[in-house]
Amino acid sequence: MSIDVPPGRDDLHVEWLQELQELEDFQIVERPRPAAAPAPGPSPEPRPRTRPRRQAQRRRGTSTVVGGRRTTAAHPVPAPAPAPVVPEPPAPPSAGEQRALVVYRLLRTHPLRALVSSRPMARATLAVLCAVAALLRLLPSGHDLRLDEAQSIQFASHPLVSGAQPSLFLTTAADVHPPGYLLLLHFWMQLAGTDTYLVRLPSAIAGILCVPALYLLGRALYGRRVGLIAALIGTVSPIWIWHAQEARMYPFVLLFTLLSTWLLITALRTGERRRFAGFAVFSVLAVYTHYFALLVLLAQGIYILLERRPETRRRTLAGLACVAGTLAVLVPWGLVVVHNYRGASDPALGALTLYTPLITLVQLVAGYLTTPLMSQVVAAWPLLVLVALGIGVFGGRISSAGRLLWLLVLIPVLIAVGVTLMAKPVFSTRYLIVVTPALYVMISRAMSRALRHDVRASVVALLTCALVGGWMIQSLSILNPAEERYSTLVGYLEDHAAPTDAVLLDAGFAQFPYLYYSHNNLPAYTYPPPDATATVSDAQLAQYLTSVSAGRQHLWALFDLDTSTDATQRVRHWLDYHTSGRTVVEGGRYGRNVPGDNDSMVNVQLVRYDVIPGKSLAQRTRPLTVAELRALADLSPTTRQPFAGPTSRPGTLATLLGVPQAPAARRSGWTMPALPYLASSSQLSLENANTFSMTVTLRRSGDRPLQLYVPARSELELTPAAAGGPLTEAFTLQGTAPFVAARDLGDASRSVRIYGDA
């Protein structure tokens, strides 16, 4: 739009420029001085309306103040001369020159305000923010791969179509998230491999793009200033940076919901069809990236309904159609989930107390502060009283933009609380990251509205410093509640473990980061036992741990304290009582998050137990290790009980990856040839990867058949003594179900294994 400046009034105060700065594009046009003063009265035609948000600004009355500092004229205007001879007027400067002059003057007087004074300046500021955001997100974070990230990599490495392994989709459906991000990661890993930095790169890029997207949202709601403040908060937001450096879906769901919200607002304003289409597309992407995007979609749907007006009925219908379309596109996936979801794999989120929302709020703004610091920050809750009393600043009537923001914040939070209280725990800071865009725009708006302009810059700077401080604490402190030091601990374990040791992972899904970082062949076992279905009785537990530790020198226990499946600590108690010594390598000795005991505030604990040497047994069964199970079982591991579930078909054994298998070998019995070169002490082991127990019959010429009982998911080790003599002669094995027979060839590294079908 153009604004006419009458000659003689060119010494405009900078405050007036504040009015101009909100305009998308303006030019100052010299208007010839009118012959007579304009007659007072209503203006003949109303000021052209550029866009709806202008109305709010006009209501606010932030227009001009007369007085105070004045700037010099944009260009001198000759005083009205009564002389009849009018000198040739100087050529009026172009619009670009005018704008440059305005910005120059602002820079001299109000450098910070100049940043939002015009579109080019705002763009330049945004570009700087994006560069800073890129720097903060692309710098290697130095954090170990978290359990969830390792799980991402594991799931994304599944093929797209079920074969020997179940497909990525079936695997994901059994878990708690939709497949969108994993699909992207699948292709990215084919391109870039599974290096930690490279695997995290797509998240970093999405995280950088979130900053301009947040600017768009803030600008669409409240203008350029709020957009830029929000973008600044987004740039240094510790939680945004944290998740942008993780191989998880959170930056993507942020980006998609941000864009869908922005497109929805602009679509409802303009009615443009392509914006509605964009809204629908990004909504679909968002709900296929994370289920909490559904809550955002719900908030958007309510907003569309609340904004309905008789004259914009078509837009309301279009918006609702987009929401319905998004839900329809989600239906196929919903069917897959219904048939494959196992429920047993949900992450163990903490119980909800009244502190949880406070802590979540602090984390959403200030990041993952350390536990001791968090308790002190949360102790500042009385300041919320001041904030609540200050809400009245915004006046009695909530604006359309305010309504949208409150919906976007409250609906996900309230529904998460409701579901947590009534069904299952879903209240988690990282899930609720979907409310951060609205939260940041609200904070920006509050600062822009409630603070006088001379205080505002200082407060924004203070907040930025606080967030950067939060980011530094989050990055540098290993007491950060989101930090999981798997690489360090597995490295320590590999350096210090003997070949006769074993590893116990206390949550099924802890195997993902363990396998990602481990490079040795230590037998690793998970708790709960792989054949456990629901609860493990004390007797089962004792039997399992006895067989896992029998014959070992040390048992290394890696406890994931956040997601432990041993809530009542029965495993620890058993190990404490039945081993001869305990060394805590990392983690607190007693309890977790004990005030004053920083060691107790880590998330992953490594403990070494010294196993009491027992007498050697002739026949011994032990559970299959993680590696054996992964190799043998045609299973899609889920998080909590990785090897249980409906996709494992009883009676089917898969081949070891990479080992060619002749169809002829698929039979229920085997004949072991005579292997006279074997040592007479050579053992036979029978591995049963099925979810049920089985019997294997061993026949040798001249002997009575030997019935061998092999429990589910276990390995039977048979010494020659138990077999009735050295197994160097030929013999046959007949099983009631598929199994694997293996013979060691005298030393620990070589063995013969035979696989087959029933």
Add this chain to the structure above:
Amino acid sequence: MRALVVAGLLSVGWWLMWLANFSHAGNGPLYGLLMAAQLFSVVQVLGYWHCIWHRRTPPPRPACDPAGWDVDVLITTYNEPLDMVARTVEAAVAMHGPHRTWVLDDGRRVEFADMAKRLGAGYVTRKSNRGAKAGNLNAALRRIRGEFIAVLDADHIPRRDMLERLMPWTEDPAVAVVQAPQHYANRRNGFVAGGAMEQQDIFFGAILEGKDGCDASFCCGTNMVMRRSALDQIGGFDEDSVTEDAATTVSLHENGWKTRYVNEIVADGLAPEDLAAYLSQQFRWARGNLQLLLCGRLWRSRLRLGQRLQYAWSAAHYLSSFSSLVYLVLPCLALAFGIQPMGAATTDFVSHFLPYLAISLTVFLHSNDGNLRFRGIQLSFGLFPTYLSALASVIAGRKVGFVVTPKVRQSGSFYRLVWPQLAVMAILLAAMADGILHYNGASTVSNECWCVVNLALLRGVIKAAGNQPVRRRRTAPVPAVQGVAA
């Protein structure tokens, strides 16, 4: 709204159950103090909820024929300047509907008689000023004979439709008083006037509308229409109280008369613009209400329970200085001496207290249509020394004359009026410094934050004392706007 109140009642129960468990106490006496202060606050909150529970959408205005009105409009004045009163009289004379206008001048000023005559109003004065405003009105009542009187303060310029808005409600013969809100036209003129108006917004909004629902709305001295016969029955206005309006309404209610509150602006008044005037007005209101509450007038009365509760609740607001004092003192003690009302192991305090706090704030915000302004709250909180001195004067039984609230800004600085607040702020700052020196984790953080909240709330009165010049209104430069319009 009622659902919110029900949720609030649950949260109050949840909080009181926790509070009543003395095992949470750290320091016994302090815990007792905190408990007493909290109980008082809870009673205040419950009174407010009782009030808004009865708030209702007003019924349509009854039909009424102006021809039958017999109204005397009474404008009381004592020492207000002539031009101010003249504006009021002029507007009163010009009101729609048949009425007679009277200037009741306790200042016995000749120029006022001339002014009244010139503007077409009657002039009434008397020899003594006995009974102050109530006496002035009673003296006039003996000289006029109208069926209804409308009362206006000298600074309340009535709008033309005042009688048309209020008189129809008197069609119900049981209605003795129809009250309209006080609206301050000078609300933008400085911090005090703005804050005073914001307080009035709450009182004349949710509170009086709720009281109206309980049949307990009382008249507020100006902007009202009263039935003559009702006044005659109770012997005129109560001359013994400094808040004659509330005392008079109690008598009316006792005699079975009804009061109506109509939340429509009918007159534009002036709020006190400086702190001295504001404090004297608040002192007078506090003293009158406390008198009503503590001198047994209310308890001897024959009011219905709901009415009595509402009167007691309104008057008890002026006892809130006690709880304010407790809230100011407790964090200081905790920071300076480490004495905590609550034991160290009471980590679930927040989870019991926050729901109550959140819901009561939400109800408050919601019932005021979100129009909760910080200034009004700051002023209310900062008035505790005034309320305390009013309480002392009531207990001592000292006679305090009726002081007319000055309507025009007085000059000078008012910091000496707020020395108690300044002293408390100094103590708060000292306690905060001491707390930082002896930093003790989360409890220090909480207490420091409470100190910050207290300081922010007290700052209002100090700002009001600053007597800052009237802020120039930000207006667009005329040529620029014209340029845009053209």
